Amino acid sequence: MSSATGSRRARPALIAPAVVALLLTGCSAVSERGGVEQGGAERSSTADPDASTHTVASGLEAPWSVAFAGDIALVSERDSGRILELDDDGAAREVGTITDVTPAGEGGLLGIAIQNDDLYAYFTSGDENRLERYELTGEPGSFELGEPERILDGVDAARFHNGGRIAFGPDEMLYVTVGDAGNAARAQDRDSLSGKILRLTPEGTVPPDNPFDDSPVYSLGHRNPQGLAWDRDGTMYASEFGQDTWDELNVIEAGGNYGWPEAEGIADDDRFIDPVQQWEPAEASPSGMAVAGEAIWIANLRGERLREIPLTDIAASTEHLVGERGRLRDVSVAPDGSLWVLTNNTDGRGDPGESDDRILRLEP
DSSP states (O other), X not given: OOOOXXXXXXXXXXXXXXXXXXXXXXXXXXXXXXXXXXXXXXXXXXXXXOSEEEEEEOOOOSEEEEEEETTEEEEEETTTOEEEEEOTTOOEEEEEEOTTOOOBTXXXXXXXXXXXXXXXXXXXXXXXXXXXXXXXXXXXXXXXXXXXXXXXEEEEOOSXXXXXXXXXXXXXXXXXXXXXXXXXXXXXXXXXXXXXXXXXXXXXXXXXXXXXXXXXXXXXXXSEEEEEEEOTTOOEEEEEEOSSSOXXXXXXXXXXXXXXXXXXXXXXXXXXXXXXXXXXXXXXXXXXXXXXXXXXXXXXXXXXXXXXXXXXXXXEXXXXXXTTSOOEEEEEEOTTSOEEEEEOOSSSSXXXXXXXXXXXXXXX
16 A cells, blocks of 8 residues: 555445345444535435334443454443443343443443454543453353453543544454544644554554554544445545534545644645545534445444445445434444444433334345
């Protein structure tokens, strides 16, 4: 991947088709605001509600992220600090609690990821955000967390803009989205971890082929990125909260500068890489995302919708579940190829139903 400071990324190639079923799981609402649809050339449509839904699990408390250990779904709860496993009937069992979590505003237990037999967790603890690794022991139905191993610490924390999504890329490196923690200028400071996407080895060291020497920084100029995904060609995408004007979908390049706080949305400024799609905040607030089939799927908080963006035309989109399930926090691909979507209605910003937050299954 090239280190880009001004070039605009070419349209990604088509990936092979796949049959995709959509699983929607409840997550409680977080304080992030949302966004309305694009400006510029984006074309959107709303899908007909022609798919049946049923509840897979319910009664979750401010869930933030879902990851899979084999066929078993693990869910993080932001405010309780709990890691839950779900059985085949959707019943939740506590795997463990990360005791150092100190929830405040948008902070708390955020993203989780699994590699081999290890669970990685990104969370707020006091005035810092931290990344730890835990051995996942036992069998499905009796998983437990081993002792914590510190992977990364000292990341600035605040009540807002903590980022928090973590994911392993196709290169088996660990990527971490970090918000600007309310200090916009740090997003342009390469010596600060705030307002960046980081790239680490699974042990937390800096890979030798990172774009900046001896630095975990992979890209900079971000305000509050919360979604990461890759297509089958290895192209990396990230969703990002803007401020008042535009939320963004970006194609991430090694060493790329995405403009914040000098630019928000499409700026046509050769110093920065423009987003490939942007939305007004009332219909977006893009958080977790996934690539499945021929599309990017993005969960939206304030916008209360699941956005589908075809990889053959990333200026277009189709909207699903608009206003039907409340705020949506995360979407990820299950082992069977279906999508899991977390609702986010129980933390004071949404309008929770009786059984929120929940997991729903949608079969188009």
